[in-house]
Structures are given as C-alpha cells and as structure tokens.
Amino acid sequence: MESLRDRFLFSRVLLWLFVLSLAYTASNFLVPYAIPPGTAVDLDGKANVVDNGGVYNTMWVYPQVIYYLGDAQCHQIAVRTLMLNGNQMPMDARMTSIYLFANFGLLSAILATPSTSIAQGMVNALPRRMQDWVRRHPGPILFSGLLVVLGLLPVAVDGFWQLFSNGAYESTNLKRYLTGIPAGWGAGLLVGVMVKSIRQVDVETAALRAKAQA
Numbered sequence: 001m002e003s004l005r006d007r008f009l010f011s012r013v014l015l016w017l018f019v020l021s022l023a024y025t026a027s028n029f030l031v032p033y034a035i036p037p038g039t040a041v042d043l044d045g046k047a048n049v050v051d052n053g054g055v056y057n058t059m060w061v062y063p064q065v066i067y068y069l070g071d072a073q074c075h076q077i078a079v080r081t082l083m084l085n086g087n088q089m090p091m092d093a094r095m096t097s098i099y100l101f102a103n104f105g106l107l108s109a110i111l112a113t114p115s116t117s118i119a120q121g122m123v124n125a126l127p128r129r130m131q132d133w134v135r136r137h138p139g140p141i142l143f144s145g146l147l148v149v150l151g152l153l154p155v156a157v158d159g160f161w162q163l164f165s166n167g168a169y170e171s172t173n174l175k176r177y178l179t180g181i182p183a184g185w186g187a188g189l190l191v192g193v194m195v196k197s198i199r200q201v202d203v204e205t206a207a208l209r210a211k212a213q214a
Contacts, residue, residue, distance in 0.1 A: 029084065080173065095180070109193045154183070
C-alpha cells in the first residue's frame, strides 16, 4: 500500500509548488507585522497594475517584494482588504482567501491516487464512497467540469452582482472571504492534478519502455 510519504514524494514538482504556495500564503499574513502600523494604508488602485511602488520602496526587502506581488495582482481597495497590525494585507479579502485555500486544493491533489486523466485525478481526491458514485452516475469528465464551475460560481455571482447593481449591492469582506474558499480549493486541486498527471504519464511511459526492452 502506498504510504503518505510516497504520495508527497510522487511528484517533486507538485511538492515544491505546495511548499512555495504555503510560503507565499504565510507571507501575506506576516508582512503587515514586518512594517510599522500605518505604513500600508489607503492603497486603493487597479488590478494588474502596480500603483503604490512609492509606498513599498520605503519598506525593507521582504515586505516590499510581497506587497509588490500583491499590487501586481490586486486592486488593494482598502475597504475590501483585511487589516493586520494597522496595515492592509497585500491582497484583498477574496484573493487572500483564494490563495489560502488553494493550498488545501494542492494538498488534496498530493494525497489523491495519481492518474493520467485530469478529470479522474480530480475525482480521486474525493472520499472513496463519493468516487464510486461519480463513476456510476455523472462520470469523471462531467463531474470534474461541474466541480470547477461550482467552485467559481460563488465568486462570479458575488462579483457580478456588485458590478451590475449600480451601487445597490456592496459585498462584505466576510462574503468575499467565504466565496473565495471553493474557488481557491478548486483552483489548487485543478493545478495540482494537472502537475501530478504529467508525472503519472512519465511513470507509465517508463514502465512501457522497460516492458518493451525486457
């Protein structure tokens, strides 16, 4: 029977991705404490644009790098961002949640039985009884597609409702955080299974070559 250690070491690429993701996620929570209170405030800007380089350049290198990375991805609107130590976190509540729970998705992929099929790999991350039900009814391809859609749906509903409500609806940080949970887990699982499936292809290809040469 495959041990827990074997599952973690099956794909070194996936393991390193998991470690890097954990480190980056932890950094998002740590860097507000690595700078004086009131340093990172009122960072309102645009997504995918670095708006606050002047603020980050006053920081030492570790928080500077993490805040730059956050700004490059996120609008950092203050009212949509959690505060720690009197500073905004590098990303807003929704993206913070997505990154945090992506780690659980990656972990689910690590612990799942490997498969060359991405759809089957995602199913393998589910509890055993649920796996059996999926194989009998919707099938791995349909189910994995639904899993991705349902993971993104809460984010889409909350985000687009706010966007098209003309100010009648404003999401809260709690809602942003909660809707980020399924999106993060689903994204982490999908990426992790994709990486793991590449490794499984290599394993099966090597086995076939060895059998042919025997």
